[in-house]
Amino acid sequence: MSHARRTLPLLAAAVLIMSLVLAGAVQAEPPPSAARYDPAAARSAGVAVAVTRRRIGEQTLIDASLPRFGSTPIDPVSEARRLLATSRDGGIVATTDSYGGRPGALSIATADGSLVRSELEGVLASAVAADGSWAATIDGAGRMWRVETEGGSATRLADGPFTAPIAFDPDGSLLTIAVSSVEAPASADLARVEPATGRVVRLTAGELLSGFSLLDAGGVAYFVSNPDGSTSVRSLGLGAGGEPLADLGAAAIHVSTSANGRQIAFERAGQGVFIQERGAGAARRISGGAIPRVSPDGSRVMVLAGGGTDILDLRGRRIAHMASPAVAWAGCGAGCDR
DSSP states (O other): OOHHHHHHHHHHHHHHHHHHHHHHHHHTOOOOOEEEEOHHHHHHHTOOOEEEEEEETTEEEEEEEOOOOSSOOOOHHHHHHHEEEEOTTSSEEEEESSBBSSSBOEEEEETTSOEEEEOOBOEEEEEEOTTSSEEEEEETTSOEEEEETTTOOEEEEEOOOEEEEEEEOTTSOEEEEEESOSSSOSOEEEEEEOTTTOOEEESOOSOBEEEEEEOGGGOEEEEEEOTTSEEEEEEESSSSTTEEEEEEEETEEEEEEOTTSOEEEEEETTTEEEEEETTSOSOEEEESOEEEEEOTTSSOEEEEETTEEEEEOTTOOEEEEESOSOEEETTOOTTOOO
16 A cells, blocks of 8 residues: 555544544533622622612512622613613522623522622623523523523523523523624524524514514514614514514614503614604604613603613603612513513
């Protein structure tokens, strides 16, 4: 046998061995580290999350005091986004050290002040399961994880990439937005992920979604960024798929809906917050604030204002003000995971 003929099998074997080694390395990638803190330990470590539940009419809101990391002045928008999600009763909250793709742990805190921390590679979104036992979380690379509320251990559910928001459907599956890229998505579709298998099913195609809200009776309102710069609100599960709910016009961002889809709040860039009530004419401006979130019953709108949070009625009258920007309706977070 010539030298060349002997070399080829050796090269093939080397390539096969290297492939197996690399595959094993990928499979053996260690999970994110986790730690549990009792209330005293959390305070001592500077990671404590203090949660206050408040009643506004028939609605419950969560006012969170989040730990500071570094000396950078507080930016209200970034601070609001650090409060990722709450359980339906507000007894569990999911927060992050630094919103987005920057390094920062996920913290899951309970009402008594204890918490767990999972060292994910940045956090984009989270949602707390109905039974409170775990939180579905999207990290800064767009991967989806199951993070246990008891010990903080994380198991990867799906590679994605996905982006905010994420929410539990009533049947226990997860809804989120599947993107072509976290950094610069050319496509963004509503997607369903089965927690048991990681199977991903895209529910829309050919549209660029900026977000969604869960509606009553299993419906979903999703927000489409159109090529002409306008934003449309459409629904799934309330009749025909893609049924139009509203056209919000140009430069509409941070859209939020009530649970019945009748009240739609949004921010128009540089102009403040508007409310669109279906069947009640044109949208009207109610605040000079930012990032509106409609209460589940549609009676109140939460906005960032004055470095904190204003609670408004639908006419824009201020009912309450919280000094913290990290406030959410119970069962909601930055993306309002109703």
